[in-house]
Amino acid sequence: MKGDSIIHFEGVTKRYGKVVAVDNVSLEVKEGEFFALLGPSGCGKTTLLRMLAGFEVPSEGRIFIDGEDVTLVPPNRRPVNMVFQNYAVFPHMSVADNVAYGLKVDGVHAADRARRVEEALALVKLDGLGGRKPDQLSGGQRQRVALARALVKRPRVLLLDEPLSALDAKLREAMRTELCQLQAQVGITFVMVTHDQDEALALADRCAVMQRGLLQQVASPSDLYEFPASRFVADFIGSVNLLEGQLVVDEPDHAEVAVAGVDQPVFIDHGVTGAAGTTLWLALRPEKIELHKWADAPPHPGDAPPGRNVVAGTITHVAYLGSESLYEVTLADGQRLKALRSNLTRWDQEDFALGETVWLAWHACSPAVLLT
Amino acid sequence: MRGPLDYLGRWPLRLWLGLVGLFLYLPLVALVAFSFNDSRRTTVWRGFSLTWYRELFADTELLTAFGNSLVIAAASTLISLILGTAAALLLWRFRFAGKAALEAALGLPIVVPEICLGVAFLVFFTAIVPWPGELPWPFSLGAIIIAHTTFSFSFVALVVRARLAGFDGALAEAARDLGASEWRIFRDIMVPHLVPGLVAGALLAFTLSLDDFVITFFTSGPDTITFPIKVYSMVRFSVTPAVNAASTLLILLTAALTALALWLQGADIAKQAA
Numbered sequence: 001m002k003g004d005s006i007i008h009f010e011g012v013t014k015r016y017g018k019v020v021a022v023d024n025v026s027l028e029v030k031e032g033e034f035f036a037l038l039g040p041s042g043c044g045k046t047t048l049l050r051m052l053a054g055f056e057v058p059s060e061g062r063i064f065i066d067g068e069d070v071t072l073v074p075p076n077r078r079p080v081n082m083v084f085q086n087y088a089v090f091p092h093m094s095v096a097d098n099v100a101y102g103l104k105v106d107g108v109h110a111a112d113r114a115r116r117v118e119e120a121l122a123l124v125k126l127d128g129l130g131g132r133k134p135d136q137l138s139g140g141q142r143q144r145v146a147l148a149r150a151l152v153k154r155p156r157v158l159l160l161d162e163p164l165s166a167l168d169a170k171l172r173e174a175m176r177t178e179l180c181q182l183q184a185q186v187g188i189t190f191v192m193v194t195h196d197q198d199e200a201l202a203l204a205d206r207c208a209v210m211q212r213g214l215l216q217q218v219a220s221p222s223d224l225y226e227f228p229a230s231r232f233v234a235d236f237i238g239s240v241n242l243l244e245g246q247l248v249v250d251e252p253d254h255a256e257v258a259v260a261g262v263d264q265p266v267f268i269d270h271g272v273t274g275a276a277g278t279t280l281w282l283a284l285r286p287e288k289i290e291l292h293k294w295a296d297a298p299p300h301p302g303d304a305p306p307g308r309n310v311v312a313g314t315i316t317h318v319a320y321l322g323s324e325s326l327y328e329v330t331l332a333d334g335q336r337l338k339a340l341r342s343n344l345t346r347w348d349q350e351d352f353a354l355g356e357t358v359w360l361a362w363h364a365c366s367p368a369v370l371l372t
Numbered sequence: 373m374r375g376p377l378d379y380l381g382r383w384p385l386r387l388w389l390g391l392v393g394l395f396l397y398l399p400l401v402a403l404v405a406f407s408f409n410d411s412r413r414t415t416v417w418r419g420f421s422l423t424w425y426r427e428l429f430a431d432t433e434l435l436t437a438f439g440n441s442l443v444i445a446a447a448s449t450l451i452s453l454i455l456g457t458a459a460a461l462l463l464w465r466f467r468f469a470g471k472a473a474l475e476a477a478l479g480l481p482i483v484v485p486e487i488c489l490g491v492a493f494l495v496f497f498t499a500i501v502p503w504p505g506e507l508p509w510p511f512s513l514g515a516i517i518i519a520h521t522t523f524s525f526s527f528v529a530l531v532v533r534a535r536l537a538g539f540d541g542a543l544a545e546a547a548r549d550l551g552a553s554e555w556r557i558f559r560d561i562m563v564p565h566l567v568p569g570l571v572a573g574a575l576l577a578f579t580l581s582l583d584d585f586v587i588t589f590f591t592s593g594p595d596t597i598t599f600p601i602k603v604y605s606m607v608r609f610s611v612t613p614a615v616n617a618a619s620t621l622l623i624l625l626t627a628a629l630t631a632l633a634l635w636l637q638g639a640d641i642a643k644q645a646a
Binding site: 053054055074075076077080081082084085086088089090091092101102105106146149150153 | 540542543545546547548549550551552553556560561564565
């Protein structure tokens with residue numbers, strides 16, 4: 001059933017000597033979802049995937065697939081198949097033989113095999129190329145072979161190890177869309193490992209963010225972006241301004257945080273459970289900061305008391321990105337904030353030039369309040 | 373700018389190349405030419421004749437020696453191919469105590485002077501483990517086969533090990549992921565990758581065995597004469613063009629084998645390109 005748990009990691013730890021690669025990870029993946037393991041290199045995401053495939057055995061904890069304990073089951077007897085980072089297409093076999101290999105090993109009848117290989121090749125749009133050798137294919141085509149080879153076995157879960165990292169930018173874009181369509185078409189649970197946050201946000205239904213072997217947060221892409229659980233997640237996903245401050249007012253319906261360099265305490269439209277004076281961090285995304293001209297009256301974000309969440313600064317750097325511009329604004333105390341602004345008219349970049357003094361403003365609901 | 377091969381267009385280099393070729397191959401050409409000489413003396417050309425080849429094929433002792441050589445070469449090649457590949461796989465796949473020592477020992481038969489190995493085998497097969505002399509042919513050749521295997525297996529192991537170094541471990545993992553057992557991974561994925569190394573190793577082992585003299589000299593008995601030993605004894609009695617004829621046949625055989633190996637590999641490459 002879609003939505004039921006299909007993979008379950010229960011307190012999984014993997015040690016290599018004294019190095020802890022995966023540290024007590026408990027995680028559930030649901031049937032039919034596109035799940036991404038995201039994190040910087042060396043965070044343990046690949047080790048976790050390899051444990052799911054069976055290439056590594058956990059030092060502690062258990063792994064269940066479909067409720068069955070597979071912790072010690074060898075890779076050739078697991079209902080999962082993997083698309084390797086560099087595809088690992090067998091160089092001495094034709095495309096069709098590559099795709100047929102898993103079925104052949106399983107003893108599937110020749111006629112049935114040929115039909116299923118045909119179908120799998122059609123699925124990844126390689127029909128008619130079955131007779132080719134891998135060295136006659138482009139990188140993108142080799143990846144399709146690897147996909148067909150894994151999908152033809154109708155696994156319960158398809159594992160993808162950095163599936164798009166070896167492709168060039170244009171192809172990566174196209175392949176993203178295709179992977180999504182493919183997943184919807186076959187309805188198989190996909191688990192992908194990636195270090196590329198854009199890739200994870202664009203493809204996955206849910207992501208697990210890892211750091212130094214620890215699971216940091218498991219959430220949908222939008223929740224990861226808008227409601228990060230820690231400074232690490234906020235910083236790793238997208239771009240962010242992190243403001244350190246002290247809690248001064250904490251009411252059920254609002255809170256105020258004193259931030260150095262900002263004249264009045266920052267107004268937040270929800271309560272924070274914490275003692276007065278607690279140190280916390282505000283994660284403010286650049287696109288959530290409005291830029292206003294100094295010549296105009298100080299702006300008012302609307303949902304905060306007048307004069308709150310408005311601060312003056314000087315533009316010290318402008319990166320013109322075409323559709324938008326990224327401004328670096330230095331506050332009176334030297335603190336620098338990034339603000340992203342859509343270029344709504346063709347003259348915008350002239351309005352906000354280097355060295356100009358501007359107002360920065362943000363809504364009371366915009367900053368994410370982080371305790372760690 | 374000139375490409376590296378463009379320099380061959382200059383006459384001094386061409387001349388040099390010609391001289392080197394002459395130096396290397398003139399003795400062989402002379403040997404082959406004089407095998408067709410219609411004279412008992414090997415130094416004066418008296419006209420074309422196949423006399424010596426006729427004599428050669430009438431010489432049952434020489435034919436027996438030639439047969440022995442082929443059997444020894446084939447058997448020692450087969451054994452060293454299996455042992456050498458196994459040793460190479462062991463060193464590639466596993467980590468264990470004494471691995472470095474084993475790796476060093478593997479090259480030993482190649483660097484130890486042949487004469488020492490020969491004497492060692494002589495002592496070994498006469499004093500320590502006497503090889504029974506009355507075994508029926510081809511088992512009587514056992515001592516020589518074992519001796520040849522000890523050195524040619526090192527060559528096979530080194531060649532296969534070099535080939536294994538270029539093997540992508542992800543391919544084995546991919547096969548395993550698709551359901552293959554260890555044995556099927558070896559058969560379906562590793563062996564096809566190793567084929568060029570196996571062919572090269574087998575060719576080395578076969579030719580090394582075929583023309584080995586020193587080690588064979590110490591391990592052969594009166595009933596187990598090989599071709600090089602027989603040729604040597606013929607030269608000791610008298611240098612006749614029959615020796616030339618015999619050598620010509622040996623050259624022809626090794627050239628044919630090399631050509632066959634090259635053709636096999638060429639066919640493989642052509643198939644991949646098709």
